[in-house]
Amino acid sequence: MEALGGYPVKYSGPKVKRLTVLLSMTVGIGCLFLLQTQLLKPRKPADFYSFEVKDAKGRTLSLEKFRGKASLVVNVASHSEQTEAAYRSLQELHRELGTSHFNVLAFPCGQFGDTETGTSSYIEAFAKSTYGVTFPFFAKIKIMGSEAEPAFKFLTDSVQKVPKWNFWKFLVNPEGKVVRFWRADEPVESIRQEVAAMVREIILKKRAEL
Structure with a gap:
């Protein structure tokens, strides 16, 4: 060609x-x-109940089981000056409002001096035998730094605050969003009022859906 x-x-x-x-x-x-x-x-969890954590015995647990309820998530410690008063008030709140619509969720943390030094299973056993608590305990975690537990980091990122001591409390609504937090020294009565109001909303919503 x-x-x-x-x-x-x-x-x-x-x-x-x-x-x-x-x-x-x-x-x-x-x-x-x-x-x-x-x-x-992997998709980034969209809410608190989308995470998986370890329980006090080291077993993987999905927080999905608490969806639809109000949750008061607390970084606890066995040997803090606030331990006795905090555990007794948290247990009272947990018993008062019942587990059908509300739970206290305890996450031991050993990043504040020697206030939490034992193993996860020991911490749970100590709290139950000494203070009679019945709310769920999870594995001891870190809440600060690069090794922070992702589920707890979700809470602190949501309010843009990291606990500076033990027994900070984060209120999570039925959809898994953080709506309020309290420092360790804030009065329990204000917590009770807000949690009780959320529980009432959950009950009324469930009745309306029947």
């Missing part, structure tokens, strides 16, 4: 087709890889 002017031109039709097919396959494989990467990428 000759082009204008008499110069020969090689016919490369099949080569062009093969190159086009190869490029199409490469692009297709690349798109599939990117799609798979996005699908396999």
Whole structure:
């Protein structure tokens, strides 16, 4: 085959087709890889109840079991100056409002001096035998720094505050959003009023859905 002017031109039709097919396959494989990467990428939990944590015995537990209830999440300690008063008031609140609509959730933390030095199972046993608590205990965690427990970090990120001592309290609504927090030295009565109001809302909503 000759082009204008008499110069020969090689016919490369099949080569062009093969190159086009190869490029199409490469692009297709690349798109599939990117799609798979996005699908396999772990999703960031959208709320507190979307997390999994360890219980005091080291077993994995989904916080999903508490969805639909109000939760008062507390970083507890066995040997703080506030331990006795805090445990007794928390247990009273837990018993008073009942577990059908509300729970105190205790997360031991050993980042504040020597106020929490035992193992998770010992901490739970000590609190139950000494103060008669019946609310759920979880594994001892860190709440500050790069090793902070993700579920608890969700709480602190939500309010833009990190506990500076033991027994800070975070109120989580039935949808898993943090609506309020209290420092250790704030009166229990204000906590009781707000938690009780949330529990009433949950009960009324459930009755309306019947």
